[in-house]
Amino acid sequence: MNGIKNNVLIDLNGNGYTNGKCTNGTIYHQDDDIYTYDTLNQIAKFFLDRTKVRPKIGIICGSGLGAIAEMLEDVDKFPYSSIPNFPVSTVEGHAGQMLFGYLDNVPVMCMQGRFHYYEGYPLAKCSMPIRVMKLVGVTHLIATNAAGGLNPSYKVGDIVIVKDHINIMGFAGNNPLQGPNDTRFGPRFPPMNKAYDRKLIEYAMEIAEEMGMKDEVHEGVYTCLGGPNYETVAELKMLKILGVDAVGMSTVHEVITARHCDITAFAFSIITNKCVTEYESMEEANHDEVVDVGKRRQSILSVLVCKMVTKINDAAL
């Protein structure tokens, strides 16, 4: 793509795309799922017209972690099905609504449920709410997820502060920034070596210490696989060699999209299961257990998120 004319994206061959449809009839890869700046702005305006909250921090609740959103005060709730051009959540443990409200008096917006690639949405669609966050004024993202613990020192229930990710799906050419680049969001080739903000990681480690949780909180490398199946033993052995500590099916594309549009990113995983790396093991990952462990740990995670929000807000003042 080389530009935007009358809200129509123009590619290098001069073809135009409106709402993802190519005007010369060519079918463009994932063409129904291109969210133009205008469409995203309309969604942002939909919210701004209906809530007085002007959030600075965006939060995404992972599987079983929806209670984080329940701490919000003076809340305006928008079921995804009521938001124009918004996808819907199809996964158990993801309520499927956007909340605007205050966490410890800090204005936030919170996705109670996210979109995953395995639901059938292209990555750009999975992460398009991040761009909506940007357009309503969000400067910081806190993404949470449930993940399998690959690092043998991790226990079920532990928290991993994500210090970096490996974008395995990107290795195969699948990236949320693929396709036309709108420079109003960010550059064609964004750097990703500082994807997870070091200062926010330090805050989280300080909070963990204050909460007496140092032994249960780690810094680690997360990867997102496409899912929906959990990993084979051979896949997990490979990921371990690559330096992955926690394995999941989200977050990476959200953080890439956030960094592209200059939102400061922070993410943590709750280890809901230990990855099975031995053929002899009788253990198997299952989603009910994932949601269950998430729910059991969500009160502590909610406190962590709340304290992070306060720290970010105080630091920005």
Ligand SMILES: O=P(O)(O)O[C@@H]1C[C@H](O)[C@@H](CO)O1
């Ligand atoms: O949305 P998250 O990343 O927390 O959800 C994880 C990954 C899959 O969606 C699901 C697998 O149990 O939980």
